[in-house]
Amino acid sequence: MYSRNSRMSFSDNSRRGAFSGEGGGGQKMKVLLLNPPAKRKVVRDYYCSKTSKSSYLFAPIDLLLQSGVLAKDNELLVIDAVAQEMGVKKCLGELKKYHPRIILGLIGAVDLREDLDFYRQLKLSIPSAKIFLTGEPVLEDSEEWLKVNPFIDGILLRFISQGLAQYLAGKAEPEGIVFRDDGEIKFFAPKADKEYSVGRARQELFQFRRYFFSFAKKRRFATILTDFGCPYKCGFCVMSSLGYQRRRLEEVEEELEYLNWLGIKELFVQDQSFGSGGEHSKKVMGLFKKYGFSYTAFVRPDHQEERFWRELKDSGCHTVIVGVESGDDEILRIYNKGYTSAEAYEGIWRAKSAGLRVVATVIIGLPEDSLESIGRTMGFIKRVKPDFVSYNLAVARGLTKLRDKAREEGLISRLEMDQGGSFAGMRTRSLNEKELIELKKKAVRDFYFRMGYIWDRLKGIRSLYDFYALFREGMAVWFKNI
Known part of the structure; x- marks a missing residue:
């Protein structure tokens, strides 16, 4: 079903980027997918940009x-300047060599002014390209x-x-x-259809060596999406404004089949x-089990049937990320979380x-x-x-009730947010802002730097990779919070 040429290892696309152009006659338009340079390890992903809190970095789901949408009729190049550790000068140089007609670039609130300055330089460097x-x-x-x-020619409002x-x-x-x-x-x-289709995401173009996921059980992993947005209306979250759409099941299966063929067996479900x-979720879990994937997923903690959690485990899930958000029930109520502590x-x-x-967030x-x-x-958190x-840290993202409140009360102090x-x-x-940063660091130290906790994590090591991941993340957390 798949050609030999499309099977890649980490090293195949780790220098200049990754190309894809499907067969067929006619001249293909050059389209570039770009995660721009950053001075820090920045994650621009799913309308929630941030600095990496440890050493994780993964393919931008956007x-x-x-x-998948653009590959059929265009020649694609992917450059992830963060993963490839490209500075502004080098990235602009690579872009000029390729000379794309169209650039779809990420922009994040975490480095907003730097991002805008980069795209301004990019337009001056390649004035014929539409950004x-x-x-x-x-x-x-x-x-x-x-x-x-x-210098911006257009905005894509939804990445699906x-x-x-x-x-x-x-x-x-x-x-x-x-x-x-x-x-x-x-x-x-x-569109606000109940179901969406993007084709098969070109996972082979997003296998950069420096991608690393904290909770993965294997070094190579892929990010995947089986729905979009969220059916819940939490007041601090941009997802509440995006609606909720499910991805076509046959498309999910095609992507899983392709990942299986690539030899990638670990997933981060976004x-x-x-x-x-x-x-729909039950059928997706059945597909994960069918192809033998292990995975991490965001899951609400208010699923009350024990059977649900057992089915998650049975389908290959090993780690769930749950939104605790606060131990204060009044705060949970104000932001419409939908459950108590x-x-x-x-x-x-x-x-x-x-x-x-x-994993509690x-x-x-x-x-x-x-x-x-x-x-x-x-x-x-210590009791749980x-x-x-x-x-x-709380961030007042656009299209959220939190942003409206923070603006009204004059609590926002700068353009960027992290x-x-x-x-x-x-x-x-x-x-104030300084107090919040110190409280966050203290919370991290109080939870992670306990001898009992460290001993529990060491006892949980089952492989050399488990040890590597634990050591790598532990050192990153230490240096960011001491």
Whole structure:
């Protein structure tokens, strides 16, 4: 089914980028998918850019899914300047050599001004190339972004959209895209169908050597998406504004079959609430089991049936990432989380009883947070005893109720934002930015740097790779939080 040429190892595309051009006659348009340079290890992914809190870095799901949409009729080049450790000068040089007609680039709030400056230089370097951007900063007021930044030619509003491919094909009204047309800015809303299709993502183009996932059980892994958005309406999360769509099952199976052929057996499932899709989720789990994948997934802790957690485990899941967010029930209520801290506790207990590792995500710095509420959250996490914790600073992303509140109360202090915690872009009603950073670091130290915890992790080592991953992540966490 697949040609020998498309089977790649890490080393095949780790220098200049990766190419793809499907067969067929005619001249293919050169399209470049770009994750731009950054001075730090930055993750621009799924409208949630951030600095890596340890040493993880993975394929941007935005570009990965668009590779499926665009590969059929175009010649693709993928450059991930973060993974390839390209500076601005080198990246611009590589882009000039390829000289693409179209560039779809990521932009993130974590390095917003640097990203904009890079694309400004890119337009000067290759004025004939049309630059389209996607990312959380440009989801809000997209038309205004084009008015203010003349070097941007268009914005893709959803990375599952066919809009850019339709634009390149000359369709009069492409969906989910904003672009310039003879001095006029045209806006076309994204579709809101229950199901979406992007074709087979070109996973072979996203096997850069420096991709590393903290919770993977194998060195080589792939990111995958089986739905889009989220059916829940958490007030701090941009996903609540994207709607919820499921990916066609036959397309999911095609991608899994291809990954299996590539020899990749480990997955990071990027669905924001895996298991919430009812029968669709069960069928996806059946496909994971059919092809023998092991995986990590985001899962809500309020699944009350123990059978659900056992089915997750049986389908190959070894690690679940659950949103605890806060140990303060009032804060959970305000942001419409849909469950209490007690229910989160019960869900984590069910997951652990099923033999799953649990990663608890926590948000520090919501407007209502105080020294007392953060202390309650830290105490709650110690009682819950997850295997890992991901502490994040609150960020007021566009299209969220949190952003509306933070603007109204004057809590936002800078343009950029980083949930990874390298800096704070907003304060709470009672804590300033410096205090929040220190509280986050203290929370990390108090959880991870305990002899009992370290001993438990050492006892859990089952392979040389487990030891390597634990050591690598442990050192990264240490140096970022001492």
